[in-house]
Amino acid sequence: MAPIKTCVVGVGLGGLTFHVPFVLALPHLFTLHAVMERNPAAPGGKLQARFGEQAAKGVTIHRSFDAVLADPEVELVVITTPSETHYELAKRALQAGKHVLVDKPVTAHFSQAQELGALAKSKNLVLYAFQNRRWDSDFLTLKKLLALPADHPKSLGTLFEFESRFDRFRTELKGTWKDLPLPANGLTYDLAAHTIDQVLVLFGRPQKITAMIENIRGLGSKEVDDCFTIYLHYPPRPAAKGLQPTSFTAVLRGHILSVRSSQIRYVVRGTQGTFLKYGVDVQEDQLKVIPSPAGIVQDQAYGVEPEDIWATVENVGPDGKVVKSVWPTTERGQYIKLFENVAAAISEGAEQLVKWEESAEVIELIELAYQSAREERTLPVPPRA
Template structure:
């Protein structure tokens, strides 16, 4: 079938790092038909400045969303603009009959996410959330560990604590729209949107939520948080060993003043062992400097984590002593897998690897996290079909 003619809205860091490269990397699946850039400098704008004249050749630069939606050639709209604009741009695109891929956070409010989902369904259009970190090398590798059979000597047993973190050190404001008090701004919307999604993939919908959200640096608007700790509460499950943890606690953290190298990424504790890992998936850093999208998935280094940030497993051996071993990051990071699935959904009617309802739940839980922090109490998560 013909490649899907795509328009990327926004050619800042997000658009040029996480979207344009994958559209260009799969020419049999996608054609970069246009981008939206309000004030392009030069004939090819930022696209040409980043990837060269050949990549920008024939790509239309639309100045606003009305021009994009009036273009009958555009089949897929990719939204990589400031978070507060996602809902409006997605709604207009769906109303115009376009398929839509939306960067995270998909909306500022759960009600908006529900509305968009219903609109896409009524028009039989694909509405896809860009939850790329399901294709992180370390997350894919961790899933293999958690899938080990109970009798494997490296099995963690029954989990009772799962900690997932995105910490960094930044003592000053970044100086972008993310520092401003707008809908869907703040570190929780920015990074918990990833860790929350991964938690839902692994454990499903929690029963309760307890959150602590604050502006710990005291910089800028106090309404823009730069630090969060979110507890998701799950009921305990009976372990094969007979040990029965009372509950599973999923702890999601993001801290802006963490001085550590590498930063902690995961700490997972079970009845038979503990997994710990530092560092983050390498794809973002690689994509920022990649000379050509053709290198995605084709070079030996792409998506491969260095050994120094591989995780470790510590298990109790038969003699009761702790056995420590490396758990290699054998799974190559592959954000392009998300784009390949988008193409399969649009062209072949395949099942979405990331369902819209899942990302809507992420927004629902983020809203509950803010409410929990504000009211200083644990909240019930309402059951949904």
Template sequence: MIRTIKTCVLGVGLAGLTFHVPFILALPEIFTLYAVLERNPQTEGGKVNERFGITPKIYRSLDDVLADKDIELIIVGTPNETHYEFAKAALNAGKHVLVDKPVTATSEQAKELGRLATSKRLVLYAFQNRRWDSDFLALKKLLAEPETSDKSLGEITDFESHFDRYRKGLKGTWKDQPLPAAGITYDLGAHLIDQALFLFGRPTRITAFIQNMRGVGDPTVDDSFTIIFHYDSGARTRYPLTVTLRAHCLSVRAPQVRYIVRGTRGTYTKFGLDVQEDQLKVISSPSAILEERYGMEPEYLWGTLEKIEADDLTVTKSIWPSADPGAYIDLFRNLGASIRGAESPSVKWEEATAVVEMIELAHRSASERVTVGVTAS
């Protein structure tokens, strides 16, 4: 019998209680929620007990966590500016590490952590969970359609990915503060960039517009961005490809545009966000994650295909279903298998490093008001 992985979650805010603790508890055959870092618990059992009725060990300092030899895996779900420091300390203590996105504030920090994990033969895994969004899984299937398929979009020439919302004021959290890795580009941009790199690889050039549109809070903390990845025609595609990644803080449309993908034979359009985050915020028991309807997107949000027929005159419209449920739990299954040596990580650390590198280049493009080149990996 394979022993479970004793896990400590650093931070029991939104990230810890919504995106990490429920999955650790939902997979008792792989993980044990052994401890959490909660510096100022308001009750004897802490926040995990308040929500899920489970009482792990509660540590109040990182040093105490690192000194516990029973802990195998540390999940870093603390504010962005702590990711590098906490992950490095955990690796030096001989622990496997799952780091929330963005993994670090700089690509050099990410590279350093990658080298450290390799030298110590430890798993260092990036929490790029939105690769397991229901609509992204559907999109991957669509783009994998063979060119001979009547569902194929042909050569992709234009790709738009949006994460818009309407929020006039500040949240009143650390995310509003001018700290390392602050702002929406590091936050939501990390998701959109990761998906784009996964689908299309590194761009040739980047043009970006990053700003504090609302004019509230610290002006250096951005709340909106438009990032354009330019891909030249060549080995990857016969046509130039433009990828536009966008997050807007004052968009009032509901449901929001999520994807618009244009190809030489058709267009795919998708509205609305994956439902898992909303479900995770309200579940009372982690077992709900394993229920059949968990992660299933409602049919009214499924994407549509508009296809050009062979006569180049007729346009047909059909539904492209998000038939597979969203599955953040598969990230954790893969994480556990990677720690036990049964699988390789689905999210490579080099990929997470590339996300931070693209964010750095986007900020440079925006601040200098130029298009910047991207070196080969």
């Protein structure tokens, strides 16, 4: 089928780093028909400034969302604008008969996400959430470790704690819309949207949730959080080797005042071992400086994690002693898989690898986390409807 004519709405860091490069890197699947930039400073706008005249050649610059919706050539709208706008823009695009890929957080409220899902279904349109970190190299590699049989020497055994972190050290505000007390702003919406999604992929829906969320620096509006700890409580898991069934908790953390040269990413503890990982997937840093989108496909170094941040696994050996070994990040980061699946869902009716209901569930849990923090109590997570 013909490439899908795509408009990327928003050409800030998100649009030019996480979306435009993949649309351009997959010309057999997508055509970058247009971008929305309200006040381009020069012909070709930010797209040309970032990727050159050839990349911007033939690309329409729409200056309003009304113009995007009125363009009959646009088949797919990619929404990468401030978080508070996601619901309204996605709704209008669906009503106009466009397929939609929307950045996370998909909405501010669970009810809004449900509404969008129902609207897309009623119009037989693809509505897709940009949960790109399902294709982080370390997450893909960790999934392989967790899939090992219990008798494998590097198996972690029965898990009792899974910790996932996105920590940073930043003592000042960024000076962007993310600092403002607007719907869906704050570190929890920004980063827990990723960590919750990964936990749901691995372990499914929890039974209870406990959260602590705050503005720990005391900068800007107190309503815009910069620190979170979220506990997702799961039912006990049967343990191996005659041990009693254990409780299982997923601990999700994001801290803005973490002074480290290499931040902790994962700590996974089980009855037979512990997995420890520092550093983050390299794709974001690579995409910020990549000279040509073709490098996503052609550059053998793209998505490959350096050995100095590979994980370690410590297991209890047959003699009862702890054995430490490296767990190599053998999987390449593959954000491109998300875009390939978006195209297949639109062109072929393929099953979505990121189902909209799953991303709506992320927003549901974020809202419950904020409620738990406000009320200072553990809340039950209602069974899936």
